[in-house]
Amino acid sequence: MSDIPVFFLHGLAYGGLLFLVSAGLTLVFGMMNVLNFAHAAMYMLGAYFSYALLQETGQFWLSLMVCPILLFIIGALIERFLLRRVHIFGHVHELLLTFGLAYIITEIVKWVWGNFPLAVNVGGFLNETVEIIGITYPVYRIFIFACAVLVGSIMALILYKTRLGIILRAAVNDSEMVNALGFNVPLVFMGVFAFGAALSGFAGVIAGPLLSTFPGMANEILLDAFVVIVVGGFGSLGGAVAASLIIGELQSFGVLLFPKLSIALVYLLMAVVLIVKPSGLFGEKQ
Amino acid sequence: MKIRKNASYLFIAILFALGAVMPMVLKQYHLNMLTEIIVFALYAVSYNLLLGYAGLLSFGHAMFFGTGAFTVAVSLIHIPGLSMWGAITLAVALTTAVGFVAGGLLLRHKGAYFALLTMAFNALFYAVATKWHTVTGGDDGLSITRPDLALGFTTVGMGDIASFYYFTLVIIGAAIAFCWYFTQTAMGQTVLMMRENEERMKFLGYNTNVSRLILFTFTGAMAGLAGAFYTLHFQFCSQSAISIDMTTTVLLMTFVGGTGTFWGPMLGALVYIILQNYLSDITDRWPLFMGLIFVFMVLFIPGGLTQIIQSIRNLFTGKANTGRPKAAKEVAS
Numbered sequence: 001m002s003d004i005p006v007f008f009l010h011g012l013a014y015g016g017l018l019f020l021v022s023a024g025l026t027l028v029f030g031m032m033n034v035l036n037f038a039h040a041a042m043y044m045l046g047a048y049f050s051y052a053l054l055q056e057t058g059q060f061w062l063s064l065m066v067c068p069i070l071l072f073i074i075g076a077l078i079e080r081f082l083l084r085r086v087h088i089f090g091h092v093h094e095l096l097l098t099f100g101l102a103y104i105i106t107e108i109v110k111w112v113w114g115n116f117p118l119a120v121n122v123g124g125f126l127n128e129t130v131e132i133i134g135i136t137y138p139v140y141r142i143f144i145f146a147c148a149v150l151v152g153s154i155m156a157l158i159l160y161k162t163r164l165g166i167i168l169r170a171a172v173n174d175s176e177m178v179n180a181l182g183f184n185v186p187l188v189f190m191g192v193f194a195f196g197a198a199l200s201g202f203a204g205v206i207a208g209p210l211l212s213t214f215p216g217m218a219n220e221i222l223l224d225a226f227v228v229i230v231v232g233g234f235g236s237l238g239g240a241v242a243a244s245l246i247i248g249e250l251q252s253f254g255v256l257l258f259p260k261l262s263i264a265l266v267y268l269l270m271a272v273v274l275i276v277k278p279s280g281l282f283g284e285k286q
Numbered sequence: 287m288k289i290r291k292n293a294s295y296l297f298i299a300i301l302f303a304l305g306a307v308m309p310m311v312l313k314q315y316h317l318n319m320l321t322e323i324i325v326f327a328l329y330a331v332s333y334n335l336l337l338g339y340a341g342l343l344s345f346g347h348a349m350f351f352g353t354g355a356f357t358v359a360v361s362l363i364h365i366p367g368l369s370m371w372g373a374i375t376l377a378v379a380l381t382t383a384v385g386f387v388a389g390g391l392l393l394r395h396k397g398a399y400f401a402l403l404t405m406a407f408n409a410l411f412y413a414v415a416t417k418w419h420t421v422t423g424g425d426d427g428l429s430i431t432r433p434d435l436a437l438g439f440t441t442v443g444m445g446d447i448a449s450f451y452y453f454t455l456v457i458i459g460a461a462i463a464f465c466w467y468f469t470q471t472a473m474g475q476t477v478l479m480m481r482e483n484e485e486r487m488k489f490l491g492y493n494t495n496v497s498r499l500i501l502f503t504f505t506g507a508m509a510g511l512a513g514a515f516y517t518l519h520f521q522f523c524s525q526s527a528i529s530i531d532m533t534t535t536v537l538l539m540t541f542v543g544g545t546g547t548f549w550g551p552m553l554g555a556l557v558y559i560i561l562q563n564y565l566s567d568i569t570d571r572w573p574l575f576m577g578l579i580f581v582f583m584v585l586f587i588p589g590g591l592t593q594i595i596q597s598i599r600n601l602f603t604g605k606a607n608t609g610r611p612k613a614a615k616e617v618a619s
Contacts, residue, residue: 035398107574
């Protein structure tokens with residue numbers, strides 16, 4: 001089967017994308033204990049902002065820089081003025097808020113850009129194909145995987161090699177204690193939430209040209225990202241890496257082997273993980 | 287306590303009486319709308335038993351609603367001569383089974399985990415409904431005709447909206463009354479106390495897992511009944527009945543109406559359907575407005591419309607407003 005390397009590479013590309021989305025989600029969840037339903041909506045906003053910017057300027061690299069910054073600001077504002085308000089009402093309200101925000105963002109996107117898919121063209125050398133391991137393959141998918149590797153490495157460096165990383169990891173374990181030690185935990189939360197939003201927006205910019213840009217894209221990736229953090233373990237970055245690759249490959253080969261069952265395969269994996277190891281592959285015991 | 291209990295049954299009786307005279311007052315268009323409101327009222331009440339009473343935030347309630355809706359449609363199409371009762375019984379039996387199995391798997395997790403898993407489970411159901419084209423009709427949906435209703439001594443034609451309205455009123459009304467009765471039983475009270483302090487309930491010897499499973503299955507069956515009537519009402523069932531949007535709908539209804547009381551979600555269903563009908567005439571963007579109202583309420587009025595009504599009532603009776611009792615409870619849980 002000569003198709004196998006192609007599907008393997010497809011899986012890597014999608015896995016890279018999934019990692020970019022789920023990394024922010026799992027960090028926010030691990031730290032703030034908030035499952036952010038609006039996270040994928042940020043991803044969608046990233047894709048649409050990039051579309052709008054490309055229409056204006058035609059500069060893909062520019063939108064790759066600008067859109068995450070915009071999403072960072074939006075994320076910071078949401079955390080500061082909305083999420084922090086409902087925090088005292090408890091957990092259910094935080095979930096309800098992010099769910100409501102996702103709903104509103106989707107509706108706004110439908111309003112502004114219409115309820116149909118938009119084609120995004122990146123232009124430049126990213127549109128070309130390249131010869132690797134004996135097959136011709138689009139540069140763009142390799143670019144996605146490279147981005148994921150780059151972002152993942154930077155995150156790992158920050159988390160495990162810097163002082164900020166120590167505070168972050170400590171806050172995942174016990175945010176109250178970190179707060180008591182004199183670190184500004186609310187500020188850290190805001191930063192992490194905004195960073196997650198920016199990362200998601202970054203993923204959205206990249207995803208736009210690969211998958212189509214349409215109002216349903218948020219829900220599609222959200223469920224896959226959820227499966228990633230369940231399989232990888234809540235709050236675990238290493239788990240997110242492994243699970244993203246597994247899910248990416250599973251999606252890719254699922255289409256090849258069992259076209260009808262490809263969607264169910266992902267959930268099946270999740271069900272198996274939940275039954276065998278409920279805390280996820282790399283998660284700690286709850 | 288006894289007087290309050292009787293007052294509630296009186297309230298139910300008044301609602302029934304009001305409902306009974308409605309076909310003489312309302313035109314066909316509004317009667318259709320009212321039927322829809324009643325169906326969604328049961329759906330919202332069943333959802334609130336999870337969210338308000340047990341404190342379980344589920345994003346997968348549409349899987350029961352949709353299963354009920356599809357069971358009726360599929361069974362009426364494929365089983366010739368199936369009566370109305372048969373189709374409804376099948377729908378409730380199947381959703382009960384689904385609720386029991388899904389509950390067994392999902393209820394082992396709590397809070398955000400539970401919310402996420404219910405959503406994923408619902409997505410699985412949706413995927414099946416979309417892909418299993420030969421049975422569910424996929425994107426095209428299924429059209430049915432309402433069968434006549436056999437009452438033993440006579441048969442009532444269901445083509446007329448007024449007779450279907452009465453049928454809905456009686457069956458769904460009885461189901462809602464039964465939900466109220468359920469909250470008053472020892473079982474229902476156990477669930478309420480579990481939300482407040484599960485550790486203590488366990489300590490007192492209650493098997494909280496079993497109680498939660500029974501509740502989950504029960505709400506599933508009720509949502510399935512609502513779904514069955516949804517198909518019968520529209521004489522059509524598509525994958526939208528089992529989609530995440532249907533969960534969003536019930537969540538909005540329940541929360542806007544108020545999760546703190548039993549009656550709030552019914553009010554929410556009423557307001558939602560009316561707004562939907564009239565706002566959609568004015569603007570195509572009505573879901574955006576519903577979303578904005580929802581987020582506004584999450585931020586500022588966590589008790590929903592019932593909280594507003596309560597404050598107005600307190601204003602007139604001169605009682606001091608005791609702040610946000612609902613919010614205080616949430617913090618404790």
